Amino acid sequence: MDAAPRLSAEECAVWARELGFARALAEHDAAAFAAFVHPQAAFGAGQPQPTRGREAIAAQWADLIAGKRLRLRWYPQRVTVAGVGDVAWSTGPALYQRIDPGAQPRYLIGQYQSVWRRDTDGVWRVLFDDGIAPRPATEAEAMAFERGRREDCPRR
Template sequence: MRIPVRKPRPRSLAIACVTIVCLGTTAAAGPPAAAAPTHSDAECEVWARELGFARSVAEHDGAAFAAHVGEQAAFNSGQAAPLRGRDAIVDAWAGIIAGESLKLSWYPARVTIAGADDVAASSGPALYESVGPDGAVRHRIGAFHSVWHRDDDGQWRVLFDDGVAPQPASDEQVAAFHAGRREDCPRGG
């Protein structure tokens, strides 16, 4: 028996997105699972957008970063006091985008679209690099979880963003992070 699928209402869609983000923040940080996921064409669009979002930070491009963030987005969405709105997020991330005290890198390991074709969840590892007072580079590994929304102009933008707090990383973990990055989206059959 086939059960009809209802299109979610905006309020229920928002609740579902928050639930995804909150549940995702309990995952342990680490390398992606051994089994490679497969993605639809739409999921690969979000994969490419996620890579572009990360590239905006790597290239210190504040305008490109802002173009990836939804106007009413919430970052640190699993926290008691999330950053709300594109302008506040861009202001709070200015030092990271400029690369002043921290180099932040990330890439998608998984993208999922289900139910509503204009909402996607993405997740993957994140590498934090900073220079300590002794001049030594310190590496920490965490993870990110983002919810993307396809806006009326057809462009995917981050609606919710959160992550797993980074932990100190060994040289092997840093190497695994770099080895795990892929530009091509693993497509389904």
């Protein structure tokens, strides 16, 4: 298993923002979700046609935010701040759960990668987001995902 990261105060600030971003989605709060997204963000950044701009991203994610058919959860495992302290990279697992009780597979698991930028107002916002396409996951893998979540940032 990988050694646990030891993060700086700035990296922990991004860790907290990542958790807040995920919480906004889990709480079905479209306005809060959009506030985490940089106005000129690109989601699906590795795709031939990424979704560009906060409004377009919020519209594309509306069904996920509503959470009526699919529930998405994620959390950070690694955060790195670089440059002059205004760019950060974050990654961790992402778990999709189909809401329909008869859905098969019920769970899908993937990995996300986000690039954050500290804006002139000092707030970290997601600038780029993408991930590894999810694959079917077992109930045991879904429970391992839940056990792996940590709210506290592993500080240096």
